[in-house]
Amino acid sequence: NAGVTQTPKFRVLKTGQSMTLLCAQDMNHEYMYWYRQDPGMGLRLIHYSVGEGTTAKGEVPDGYNVSRLKKQNFLLGLESAAPSQTSVYFCASIMTSGSETQYFGPGTRLLVL
Amino acid sequence: AQSVSQHNHHVILSEAASLELGCNYSYGGTVNLFWYVQYPGQHLQLLLKYFSGDPLVKGIKGFEAEFIKSKFSFNLRKPSVQWSDTAEYFCAVPYSSASKIIFGSGTRLSIRP
Numbered sequence: 001n002a003g004v005t006q007t008p009k010f011r012v013l014k015t016g017q018s019m020t021l022l023c024a025q026d027m028n029h030e031y032m033y034w035y036r037q038d039p040g041m042g043l044r045l046i047h048y049s050v051g052e053g054t055t056a057k058g059e060v061p062d063g064y065n066v067s068r069l070k071k072q073n074f075l076l077g078l079e080s081a082a083p084s085q086t087s088v089y090f091c092a093s094i095m096t097s098g099s100e101t102q103y104f105g106p107g108t109r110l111l112v113l
Numbered sequence: 114a115q116s117v118s119q120h121n122h123h124v125i126l127s128e129a130a131s132l133e134l135g136c137n138y139s140y141g142g143t144v145n146l147f148w149y150v151q152y153p154g155q156h157l158q159l160l161l162k163y164f165s166g167d168p169l170v171k172g173i174k175g176f177e178a179e180f181i182k183s184k185f186s187f188n189l190r191k192p193s194v195q196w197s198d199t200a201e202y203f204c205a206v207p208y209s210s211a212s213k214i215i216f217g218s219g220t221r222l223s224i225r226p
Contacts, residue, residue: 042216050211104156
C-alpha cells in the first residue's frame with residue numbers, strides 16, 4: 001500500500017493563478033480531509049468528505065474548492081491564489097467515523113508570490 | 114465546542130533530559146485524545162491515543178501520556194530524550210462528527226546533542 005499520496009510536492013504560483021492539489025489513498029477509506037499548516041497555528045481543516053460525491057466545509061474553507069468524484073481521490077482547488085494561501089497542505093484519510101485515527105500524506109508546500 | 118491548547122511553543126533540551134509537553138483540552142462529553150509527531154520534512158504520524166480505560170497511555174519510541182480528567186490535561190512525557198526526538202508535537206482532539214480533529218498549535222522540540 002502506498003497509503004496517502006499527494007501531488008505535487010512543491011509549487012510556486014503567482015497571485016491570481018489557479019491550481020489543483022491531488023490527494024490519493026489506496027486504503028479504501030471513506031473519509032478524506034484537507035488541512036493547511038501554518039507556523040504557530042497547528043493544522044486547520046479546510047474541507048472534508050465523508051464519501052464519494054460528498055464534500056463539506058471545514059474551519060477555513062474560503063478561497064478553496066474540493067471535489068470527490070472517485071472514492072480514492074480528493075482534489076483541492078485554488079481558483080485565484082492569494083499570498084495568504086502560502087502554506088503547507090496536508091491530506092488525510094480514515095476508514096469511517098469512530099475510534100480510528102487519520103492517516104496523513106506527505107504534504108504539498110505552496111508558495112504564492 | 115472542543116478545543117485544545119499547547120502552551121509550550123518551543124522547548125529546548127539536552128540529550129538524556131526528561132520531557133513533558135503540556136496539553137489542555139476543553140470538556141465536550143466523551144474525551145478522546147491524540148498526540149501526533151511531525152519529524153522535519155515529514156508528515157504527521159500518530160504517537161499515541163487515548164479513548165478509554167487506563168489513563169496512562171504508552172506510545173511509540175518510549176513516549177507516554179497521562180489523561181488527568183480533573184485537570185483537563187493530556188501531557189506527553191518521555192524520561193530520556195534523544196537527538197532523534199527533534200520534531201514538532203501536536204496534541205489533538207476529535208470534534209463534532211465525521212471524525213474531524215482539532216489540533217493544538219504545536220510544540221517544537223529541539224534536542225541539543
